[in-house]
Amino acid sequence: MEKLQQLYEGKAKKVFATDDPELLIVEYKDDATAFNGLKKGTIHGKGVINNQMSNRLMAKLESAGVPTHYVKELNQRETLVKKVRIVPLEVIIRNIAAGSFSKRYGVEEGVVFEQPTIEFSYKNDDLGDPLINTYHALALKLATPAEIETIKKYAFQVNDFLRAFWKSCGVTLVDFKLEFGRLSDGTIVLADEISPDTCRLWDSKTGEKLDKDRFRRDMGGVEEAYAEIMNRLETHL
Numbered sequence: 001m002e003k004l005q006q007l008y009e010g011k012a013k014k015v016f017a018t019d020d021p022e023l024l025i026v027e028y029k030d031d032a033t034a035f036n037g038l039k040k041g042t043i044h045g046k047g048v049i050n051n052q053m054s055n056r057l058m059a060k061l062e063s064a065g066v067p068t069h070y071v072k073e074l075n076q077r078e079t080l081v082k083k084v085r086i087v088p089l090e091v092i093i094r095n096i097a098a099g100s101f102s103k104r105y106g107v108e109e110g111v112v113f114e115q116p117t118i119e120f121s122y123k124n125d126d127l128g129d130p131l132i133n134t135y136h137a138l139a140l141k142l143a144t145p146a147e148i149e150t151i152k153k154y155a156f157q158v159n160d161f162l163r164a165f166w167k168s169c170g171v172t173l174v175d176f177k178l179e180f181g182r183l184s185d186g187t188i189v190l191a192d193e194i195s196p197d198t199c200r201l202w203d204s205k206t207g208e209k210l211d212k213d214r215f216r217r218d219m220g221g222v223e224e225a226y227a228e229i230m231n232r233l234e235t236h237l
């Protein structure tokens with residue numbers, strides 16, 4: 001597989017064409033941003049960890065019946081993925097109140113929900129990824145009704161699977177963000193990444209944060225937390 005020209009550079013990844021029009025190469029960077037790019041920094045080794053973690057989890061999800069873009073890990077930072085057109089929705093599932101949910105609704109962090117919630121943001125940096133509902137998504141023609149149903153079904157399946165997996169690692173899955181894409185034939189698959197950048201992961205015993213909130217909130221021990229969460233995953237694969 002030949003790596004051709006760079007097609008796109010995002011905040012945490014670069015995307016390259018390959019000699020197969022249906023396949024792309026994703027390269028994970030150590031760059032970290034928060035608050036829509038206002039806060040910038042580096043988390044040394046993050047690219048390697050996010051690449052490997054996302055690939056391990058997507059491979060497991062694929063076996064559990066959730067189609068993903070994942071094809072093959074090429075090296076520590078690069079992965080071959082199926083080419084998709086990203087559905088411009090950030091799909092957020094929450095099991096426990098935290099982050100913007102706590103702030104918006106005045107609920108203390110750590111309150112456990114009786115059932116998971118789902119919410120959507122319009123993936124648009126210029127607008128600051130505003131929260132929207134499914135009617136807004138339809139009005140904006142971001143997805144069809146059938147696609148939204150499929151995305152919701154997969155998102156809750158991902159939650160069931162990941163929650164159980166992380167529990168076996170002694171980690172509580174608080175919330176996470178997913179992105180989906182369309183293959184050339186229109187099939188919806190899970191895309192982007194599943195990593196400590198896109199999930200809140202708390203040590204089940206101590207409640208210690210093992211995710212990007214340590215960077216967002218200047219808590220220190222960021223690299224150590226990424227290494228610890230990767231270690232938990234590897235010892236429970």
Ligand code: TMP
Nearest residue numbers: 098099100101175176177197198199200
């Ligand atoms: P929030 O509480 O800030 O809305 O974040 C919910 C989840 O989504 C959390 O696990 C972090 C993740 N997330 C992203 O992956 N990208 C983002 O741009 C934001 C704001 C959150």
